[in-house]
Every structure is written in C-alpha cells, then in structure tokens.
Amino acid sequence: MSTATGTPSPGTSGALVPGGGPGAALLSLNNVEVIYDDVILVLRGLSLTVAEGQIVALLGSNGAGKSTTLKAVSGLLPSEHGEVTDGTISFRGEDITRVDAAQRVTRGMSLCMEGRHVFEHLSVAENLVAGAYTRSGKESAEDLDKVYEFFPKLADMRARIAGYLSGGEQQMLAIGRALMARPTLLMLDEPSLGLAPLLVQEIFGYIKRLNTETGLTVLVIEQNARRALEVADHGYIMEQGRIVLEGPAAELRENPDVKEFYLGLGEEGGRKSYRDVKHYKRRKRWL
Amino acid sequence: MSTFLNLLVYGLADGAILALAALGFVLIYKATSVINFAQGEFLLVGAYMFYTAFVVLGLPLVAAVLVGVVVATLIGVLVERFILRPMIGEDPISIIMVTIGLSMLLKALVQMFYGTSPKSQPAILPRSSVEFLGATVPLNRLLVILIAAVVLTAFTIFFRRSRHGIAMRAVADDQQAAMTMGISVRRIFALAWVLAAVSALIAGVLLADISAVDQNLAGFGLMVFPVVILGGLDSVPGTIVGGLIIGLLTQFVSGYQDPGLATVVPYVVLVLILLVRPYGLFGETRIERV
Ligand SMILES: Nc1ncnc2c1ncn2[C@@H]1O[C@H](COP(=O)(O)OP(=O)(O)OP(=O)(O)O)[C@@H](O)[C@H]1O
Ligand SMILES: [Mg+2]
Numbered sequence: 001m002s003t004a005t006g007t008p009s010p011g012t013s014g015a016l017v018p019g020g021g022p023g024a025a026l027l028s029l030n031n032v033e034v035i036y037d038d039v040i041l042v043l044r045g046l047s048l049t050v051a052e053g054q055i056v057a058l059l060g061s062n063g064a065g066k067s068t069t070l071k072a073v074s075g076l077l078p079s080e081h082g083e084v085t086d087g088t089i090s091f092r093g094e095d096i097t098r099v100d101a102a103q104r105v106t107r108g109m110s111l112c113m114e115g116r117h118v119f120e121h122l123s124v125a126e127n128l129v130a131g132a133y134t135r136s137g138k139e140s141a142e143d144l145d146k147v148y149e150f151f152p153k154l155a156d157m158r159a160r161i162a163g164y165l166s167g168g169e170q171q172m173l174a175i176g177r178a179l180m181a182r183p184t185l186l187m188l189d190e191p192s193l194g195l196a197p198l199l200v201q202e203i204f205g206y207i208k209r210l211n212t213e214t215g216l217t218v219l220v221i222e223q224n225a226r227r228a229l230e231v232a233d234h235g236y237i238m239e240q241g242r243i244v245l246e247g248p249a250a251e252l253r254e255n256p257d258v259k260e261f262y263l264g265l266g267e268e269g270g271r272k273s274y275r276d277v278k279h280y281k282r283r284k285r286w287l
Numbered sequence: 288m289s290t291f292l293n294l295l296v297y298g299l300a301d302g303a304i305l306a307l308a309a310l311g312f313v314l315i316y317k318a319t320s321v322i323n324f325a326q327g328e329f330l331l332v333g334a335y336m337f338y339t340a341f342v343v344l345g346l347p348l349v350a351a352v353l354v355g356v357v358v359a360t361l362i363g364v365l366v367e368r369f370i371l372r373p374m375i376g377e378d379p380i381s382i383i384m385v386t387i388g389l390s391m392l393l394k395a396l397v398q399m400f401y402g403t404s405p406k407s408q409p410a411i412l413p414r415s416s417v418e419f420l421g422a423t424v425p426l427n428r429l430l431v432i433l434i435a436a437v438v439l440t441a442f443t444i445f446f447r448r449s450r451h452g453i454a455m456r457a458v459a460d461d462q463q464a465a466m467t468m469g470i471s472v473r474r475i476f477a478l479a480w481v482l483a484a485v486s487a488l489i490a491g492v493l494l495a496d497i498s499a500v501d502q503n504l505a506g507f508g509l510m511v512f513p514v515v516i517l518g519g520l521d522s523v524p525g526t527i528v529g530g531l532i533i534g535l536l537t538q539f540v541s542g543y544q545d546p547g548l549a550t551v552v553p554y555v556v557l558v559l560i561l562l563v564r565p566y567g568l569f570g571e572t573r574i575e576r577v
Pocket of ligand 2: 066067068114189
C-alpha cells in the first residue's frame with residue numbers, strides 16, 4: 001500500500017511490465033491534467049494503471065473527477081469542451097492521448113457512461129446492434145447471441161423500447177451494448193447508480209463473471225466502495241483530481257481511513273450515516 | 288364520383304411527393320437538431336440537376352438519375368462540411384439564419400445559371416390515362432404514388448435494419464452515448480444531409496415531371512412545414528401521414544371549393560392540430576422515467 005504524495009507513484013501494482021499477457025499494463029495514465037472550458041482544472045496530474053485481466057476500482061467522493069478520468073480515457077472530452085492539457089494516456093503500449101473517440105473503440109475500449117444512457121427510442125435489440133457499430137455484421141450476430149445468453153432477461157425483452165425498461169434492465173442493456181464492441185477494456189461509470197441493493201449485487205455479479213469467464217479487464221467507478229472493493233483486484237482513491245491512495249483491494253478494505261470515509265465504518269465498527277461521513281470529510285482531507 | 292377519384296389520386300400524388308421532401312427535413316432535424324429552411328430549394332436544385340443531365344447533356348434516363356444522385360450527395364456533403372459544421376454549438380437562431388441564407392443562395396445560383404423562365408423537359412412518366420372504377424385517372428400520378436412508396440419503404444427499411452440507419456437513430460437519441468460505441472457523429476451528420484438531398488432530388492424530379500421545371504418547385508417545398516409540424520418534427524411515419532393529409536386536403540378543397548382557399552387550408556389545419564397535439568400527430572413522446 002502506498003499513499004501518493006502528489007508525485008505519481010506507479011510501480012506499486014507491479015503492473016508495469018510492457019507487452020501483453022495478464023499482469024501487463026493495459027491502460028496507463030501518466031500525470032494527466034484535464035481542463036474544461038479552458039479554465040476549470042479538474043484532473044491535476046492523475047496517474048493510474050490498469051493491469052490486463054484485473055478489475056480495478058476507482059473510488060472517490062462526488063466531484064473528485066472520476067467521470068472526467070473515464071471521459072479522458074475514452075476521448076469524450078472534446079464534446080464537453082474539455083481537453084487533456086498535460087500528461088499521456090496509453091493503451092496497449094500506444095499513446096492514445098490525441099486519438100479520436102471512435103478510433104479508441106476500434107482499438108478495444110468501451111465505456112458505459114454514468115446514468116446508463118441507453119438509446120431510449122430504440123428497441124433492446126437495436127441498442128445492441130448500435131453497440132456493435134465498429135464490427136462486421138457476422139461477428140456482431142455471434143456476439144448478440146452471447147450477450148443474450150449472458151443476460152437472459154435481455155433476450156426476453158429484445159423487442160421492447162429501451163426507454164421503458166426498469167433501471168436495472170437498462171443497466172444490463174448498457175453493459176451488454178458496451179460488450180457488443182468486443183472490448184478488451186470495459187469501463188463502467190457507476191453501474192449501481194440508482195439501483196436497489198439486490199440489483200447492485202446482481203450487476204456486480206455480472207461484472208465479476210465477465211472478468212473471470214472471459215478475462216475481460218474492467219475499470220469501474222463506484223460510490224459504493226464496499227461493493228466495489230469486494231469484487232476488485234486493485235483500487236484507486238481520488239480526491240480533487242488526484243490519486244491519493246492506491247493498493248490491492250484486500251488491503252484497501254482493511255485501511256482504517258478507507259473504512260472510515262468510504263465504507264462508512266467508524267473506529268468502533270458501527271455504521272455511520274452519510275451525513276457524519278460528509279462532516280468528517282470536511283474536517284479531514286486525504287492530503 | 289369520378290371527380291372524387293381524380294382528386295383522391297392527385298392528392299395522394301402530391302402527398303407522396305411532400306412526404307419525400309419532408310423526410311429529408313425530418314432526418315436532418317432528428318439527427319442534427321437543425322431546422323433546415325432550405326429543404327424546398329433542395330427540391331429545386333435536384334430537379335435542375337436532373338434537367339441538366341437529362342436534357343442539356345442528353346444522358347439516358349437511368350444515367351441522368353444516377354448523376355442527379357451523385358450531385359445531390361455531393362451537395363449534401365459540402366453543405367454539412369462547410370456551412371453547418373462550423374456552426375456546431377452556435378445558438379439555434381443563428382443556425383436557422385444560416386439555413387435561410389443557404390436557401391437564398393441556392394435559389395440565386397439556380398437563377399444565375401438557368402434564368403427564371405421554365406425549362407422544357409420531355410415527360411418521363413407516361414401521359415396516358417387509365418380507367419379506374421369508372422373514372423379516368425392519369426397514369427403518371429399513379430406512378431408517382433408508387434415510386435414514392437417504394438422510396439419511402441426503402442428508407443424505412445434502412446432505418447430499421449441497417450447498421451448505419453440504426454446508428455443514425457442512435458445519434459438522434461444520445462450523441463455522447465453514440466460516440467462511446469465508436470459511431471462518428473460527424474459522419475452521421477453528413478449522412479443525414481446526403482439522404483435529405485437525395486430524397487429531395489427524387490421529390491424534385493417527380494414534381495417537375497407532373498408540373499414544370501421552374502422556380503415554383505421551391506414554393507411547393509415550403510409546404511414541408513405544415514407537413515412536418517402535422518406529423519411531428521422527428522417522426523418518419525409522421526411525415527408520410529402528414530404529407531398525405533396535406534396533399535389530399537389541398538386537392539379536395541381546390542376541387543370542391545376554390546384553389547385560393549386550398550393554399551390557406553394546410554396552415555389552418557396546422558394551427559388546429561397544434562392546439563390539440565403540440566408534438567404533432569406522431570411526434571416522439573418524451574420518455575420520462577428514472
Ligand atoms: N463538462 C464540464 N464542464 C465544466 N466542468 C465540469 C464538466 N464536467 C465535470 N466538471 C467538473 O469537474 C469536476 C469533476 O467532475 P466529475 O464528473 O468528473 O466528478 P465525479 O468524480 O465523476 O463525480 P460524481 O461522483 O458526482 O459522478 C466537478 O467539479 C465538475 O463540476
Ligand atoms: Mg461521475
């Protein structure tokens with residue numbers, strides 16, 4: 001476990017082996033700085049590494065810059081007047097900092113945006129077809145069957161209009177749609193947002209299965225740190241546009257600070273209300 | 288009875304052409320949120336491009352249609368690339384002004400190259416009539432209805448089944464999410480303009496064949512507005528129903544009442560329908576849930 005002190009401290013994950021294979025760095029961000037509208041500095045030298053075959057959790061409070069991080073990785077910043085002004089992002093050993101969003105999908109990364117963003121007026125099947133836009137017709141027909149097999153619920157609802165599905169069903173659809181691009185790296189921005197606890201468990205079950213059964217690498221943002229650290233191999237904690245803490249998920253779970261601020265457990269082990277946590281947060285920051 | 292049947296056929300033919308013209312308008316609005324005031328001029332330019340290939344250059348019919356399609360495609364791409372793309376992010380009023388400017392530019396270009404007097408073009412569709420339920424109806428109107436129906440069906444299949452058609456609807460729904468699927472939003476915008484220009488070309492050629500190759504083609508295109516507001520700005524089936532309603536209405540009023548009234552009636556109906564259904568008859572209902 002290492003506590004970063006402003007300067008990036010990669011290497012702790014032991015995931016910087018170049019080249020392919022499990023354990024090698026699939027994605028790495030190096031001192032990335034992001035500015036919106038030319039003035040709003042959101043990421044301040046963020047560095048993180050996602051090793052191939054792992055589930056990596058990115059945690060942090062509201063406004064820390066988690067979504068911005070995923071947008072920077074998937075190339076969505078220009079559509080929001082944002083820009084990577086410093087640092088590099090590399091994927092499979094290639095610098096993709098300036099590559100356009102569509103190209104990044106072709107190279108093997110897929111993002112499931114915060115708030116699901118299914119195509120509301122399209123049917124479930126059409127949503128999935130749209131997800132396979134970068135692939136050939138034959139491949140996508142095969143993948144469609146696989147997604148239906150993986151999410152049997154979606155198969156039953158293939159003709160339904162996506163906008164009328166429940167939140168949990170929409171989340172499955174959003175994940176299924178992202179899988180249709182056949183990514184090597186799947187990025188999920190708060191997949192549990194607005195879902196009942198049982199559904200959250202179901203969604204994380206799916207994420208874990210995807211990782212173990214197909215070797216898919218996953219980078220997931222979560223507010224629910226407990227749930228995320230249960231399934232993740234590695235975790236990063238963000239504050240104000242920087243990584244302030246990182247380590248194997250098992251270690252993070254035991255870290256007293258993490259327990260207190262993110263798992264909602266006080267010294268005595270009892271559950272604290274979110275309000276208390278917020279209050280603490282104001283007094284004591286990570287740095 | 289025979290008057291009724293004739294008016295019915297004339298109305299359906301007008302309506303079918305209107306539906307084609309309105310289709311392009313709706314595509315552009317749906318995919319790019321731009322209200323294209325130059326849609327009528329697209330009809331005009333399309334008809335003159337075809338006239339140039341068919342009459343001036345003397346190409347065979349099929350080749351002339353292909354040339355028309357290629358030129359329309361080019362116009363669609365150029366308009367999107369050099370006129371609309373630089374306007375992305377500007378406020379809607381400026382964009383409307385730009386499309387009005389575009390409409391004047393296209394009209395002026397046509398006048399500059401071709402003058403203002405009507406051009407004579409040999410009839411493409413047969414001028415004969417057929418007996419139908421005791422009435423004599425012109426064959427060319429029936430063929431216009433048929434051709435428009437085939438083209439509209441082809442477009443519908445494109446949007447329902449093809450990868451690019453679905454991608455276009457995806458962009459219309461949620462641009463950012465579409466980008467995360469690797470869909471190039473710019474390319475989809477260009478595609479929308481191309482399809483609009485091509486459908487307007489077909490509408491323009493059909494219309495010119497049953498009327499004349501002249502400046503009035505753009506005026507007919509103006510009726511696209513009552514059609515799309517009736518059908519809902521963003522609905523493809525709506526444009527078909529809207530087109531047919533306006534087409535039939537103007538023909539019936541003009542046949543049974545008087546032609547002057549017929550030009551006003553679409554707008555009266557338009558206001559009445561808007562009072563009852565603000566999104567038009569088929570406008571997409573905003574899906575609201577958490
Ligand atoms: N398009 C934008 N333009 C300007 N500022 C933005 C934009 N998007 C995000 N921000 C700002 O950047 C900061 C980080 O936002 P971001 O969405 O990345 O946070 P987050 O960690 O994902 O938060 P949450 O947990 O609430 O989703 C916030 O202060 C936000 O106001
Ligand atoms: Mg977020």
